[in-house]
Amino acid sequence: MESNPSLxxxxxxxxxxxxxxxxxxxxxxxxxxxxxxxxxxxxRCADPLHLRKRPSGNWTAWDDHGTGLKAARRQD
Incomplete structure (x- = not known):
């Protein structure tokens, strides 16, 4: 069976x-x-800027990650 190149x-x-x-x-x-x-x-569900009022208030707890004066002076 031959194939037609144009086809x-x-x-x-x-x-x-x-x-x-x-x-x-x-x-x-x-x-x-x-x-x-x-x-x-x-x-509809997300609030990335935390603009909605929350029942527990808008305050978030601060976690200290060793960012005191000693760490600031070290500058590693």
């Missing part, structure tokens, strides 16, 4: 263009279908 070239060109189109559509659907809802849920 193979046409098929290759078509499959490349179809693959590019399909990948863009798939990535767009995944981006808006997955990332959008996750971002909306995160936006």
């Amino acid at each position: 193979l070239k046409t098929l290759l060109t078509f499959s490349e263009r179809f693959g590019q189109m399909l990948s863009r559509i798939l990535l767009t659907v995944l981006y808006y279908g997955l990332l959008g809802p996750v971002a909306l849920i995160y936006q």
